[in-house]
Amino acid sequence: MAIWRGTGVAAVNYPTGMNLGGDPSQALVHSTPTGNFMVTLSSVDLGQGLKQVMAQICAETIGVPTEQVIIDTADTDTGPHCMGTFASRGTHRIGNAVIQAAKEARQVMLEVAAEALEVDAADLDTDGTGNIHVKGAPQKAISIFDTALTAHFKLGRSISGRGMFLVPRSFPETETGAMKPSTCYAHACTVAEVDVDDETGEVTVISVKNVFEIGRALNPRMVEQQLVGGSWMGISHALYETTEPYYPNREHGGTDFNEYLMPGPGDLAETEIIVLERPAADGPYGAKGPGEMCANPQIPAVANAIFDAVGVRVDTLPITPERILRALKEQRAGAV
Numbered sequence: 568m569a570i571w572r573g574t575g576v577a578a579v580n581y582p583t584g585m586n587l588g589g590d591p592s593q594a595l596v597h598s599t600p601t602g603n604f605m606v607t608l609s610s611v612d613l614g615q616g617l618k619q620v621m622a623q624i625c626a627e628t629i630g631v632p633t634e635q636v637i638i639d640t641a642d643t644d645t646g647p648h649c650m651g652t653f654a655s656r657g658t659h660r661i662g663n664a665v666i667q668a669a670k671e672a673r674q675v676m677l678e679v680a681a682e683a684l685e686v687d688a689a690d691l692d693t694d695g696t697g698n699i700h701v702k703g704a705p706q707k708a709i710s711i712f713d714t715a716l717t718a719h720f721k722l723g724r725s726i727s728g729r730g731m732f733l734v735p736r737s738f739p740e741t742e743t744g745a746m747k748p749s750t751c752y753a754h755a756c757t758v759a760e761v762d763v764d765d766e767t768g769e770v771t772v773i774s775v776k777n778v779f780e781i782g783r784a785l786n787p788r789m790v791e792q793q794l795v796g797g798s799w800m801g802i803s804h805a806l807y808e809t810t811e812p813y814y815p816n817r818e819h820g821g822t823d824f825n826e827y828l829m830p831g832p833g834d835l836a837e838t839e840i841i842v843l844e845r846p847a848a849d850g851p852y853g854a855k856g857p858g859e860m861c862a863n864p865q866i867p868a869v870a871n872a873i874f875d876a877v878g879v880r881v882d883t884l885p886i887t888p889e890r891i892l893r894a895l896k897e898q899r900a901g902a903v
Contacts, residue, residue, distance in 0.1 A: 568766035572773070573876025577867035578756040581860035582749030583847075584656035584734070591733040592656075593647035594664040596625060596672045598726035602697070602715040603635045604672065609646035610661045612638075615858055616789045617657050623785055624662045624851050628669035629676070630693025631711060647729075655856030658785065659751070662851030663732035671728025679718045679726065680709050751847040753855040754780040757798075757864035759836075763876040765895060768888030770873060772802055772836035775865060780843040782855030787842070790857065794840045797861025803830050804862065805869040809885050 584590045595607040606625050612618045618638040626633040640646070649661065674688070680699040681688035684707060692702050693711075700708035709717075718724040737747040760773040777798050784790040807828045821827050846853025866884065874880050879894035 568764075571763050571765060571876040573761055573763065573872040573874065575759045575761070575868045575871025575873070575875055576756070577759075577864045577871060578754070579860065579864045579867075580752045580754045581655065581856075581863065583654075583659045583751050583753060583850075583856035584749055585654045586734050586737050586746075586748050586750065589733045589736050590650055590654075590656065590660060591731060592649045592660040592664045593732075594621075594661065594668040594730045595647050596629075596665070596668040596728045596730070598672065598676065598715050598718070600715055600719045602631075602710070602712040603637060604629060604631065604669075605637050605639055606665060606668070607639045607641060607646050608661060608665075609641060609643045609649040610657060611640055611652045613652055615657065615793060616786065617652065617661070619789065620658055620785050621661060621665050624665050625669045627852065628666050629673045630695055630699075631697060632695065635697065635711075647731075655753070655858040655860060657856065657858065658854045659847075659850055659856050660732050662785075662854060663849070664730040666851055667730030667732065668728040669730070671730070672726055673728070675718075675724065675726045675728070676711065676714055679722060679724055680714045682722065683709050683714065683717050750849050751782065751855050753782065753857050753860050755860055755864045757801075757868040759865060759868035759872045761869060761872040761876060763873055763891065765877055768891035768895070770806055770869070770886065770888070770891070772806070772834075772869065774837040774839070775802065775868070776839040776841075777861075777864070778841045778843060779857055779861065780845055781857040782847040782850045783844050783853035784842055785852060785854050790842060791840055794842070794857065794861045795838055797858075798838050798840070798865055799830070799835055800862040801865025802834075802836065802869065804884060805866045806830070806885050806887070809887075 598604050621638050622633050622636040625636045677688040677691045690701055691699050693699055697711050698708050718726050739746040756778045758776045762771040775798055807830055847855050879898055881890050
């Protein structure tokens with residue numbers, strides 16, 4: 568009996584969103600009298616950082632500091648329509664809608680500033696710190712704060728914009744069934760290294776190296792955190808998480824999430840993340856959707872590493888010690 572080491576590789580691609588009915592999302596942007604900007608969405612932040620990224624996208628488009636943008640994820644009764652937070656579509660679909668709305672709001676803002684400065688709106692630009700100035704003449708400027716006051720209290724205008732991102736629906740070809748379910752795809756490759764004890768069936772993940780191509784990382788630190796967490800989730804799916812079967816019968820199974828098996832801190836492998844940026848042509852500032860994909864390639868990579876270590880292919884998740892031992896037993900019986 569011995570401990571065997573194996574290495575496994577797996578690569579995946581993952582669609583951003585689902586082109587079923589156009590996969591639409593809408594956004595509204597408006598300025599407060601003090602020059603802050605409110606983004607109203609029906610999209611939900613599940614903890615992946617949607618609010619932060621939408622604030623960055625809006626701020627970049629309008630030309631103000633991110634701190635001047637407030638994200639209101641209301642609900643489907645009071646907010647504009649959104650298909651939902653699923654299919655890794657949040658940054659791509661909702662971000663594009665926010666860009667459209669922010670562009671419209673920016674144009675109104677520049678028109679108000681142009682009237683205050685007595686210049687043409689096309690001659691104005693923002694400095695990213697809260698001011699609007701004449702191109703080539705930064706001394707001739709007005710603050711966004713004063714611009715908002717002018718709009719609300721002098722001109723009676725609303726600095727606001729509406730945005731909607733809608734992908735043209737793709738219908739299957741009659742003869743082949745071919746269609747285009749998504750507009751862009753993210754990609755990933757994982758290399759997993761494991762030790763397998765052929766006496767107990769226990770698997771120890773030594774290291775996991777992940778390369779992700781995600782279009783563009785709009786917030787690199789948040790992307791890294793999401794990808795590391797996803798990698799650990801992938802290992803958990805591969806080796807731990809299940810509700811059944813329990814041996815010898817179902818009565819021995821867990822009854823709540825306190826008994827649901829997941830890896831603890833001591834079970835997590837050394838993890839490396841490499842991010843490749845290849846901007847998507849239709850992504851908001853080039854971004855794609857890495858959300859769900861981040862937990863996918865680790866599963867087949869671990870399965871391949873186990874095969875490399877002890878020569879058995881387990882195709883049912885999770886890959887438990889019992890399943891490995893049964894596969895080894897069958898392998899030995901077949902060799903006799």
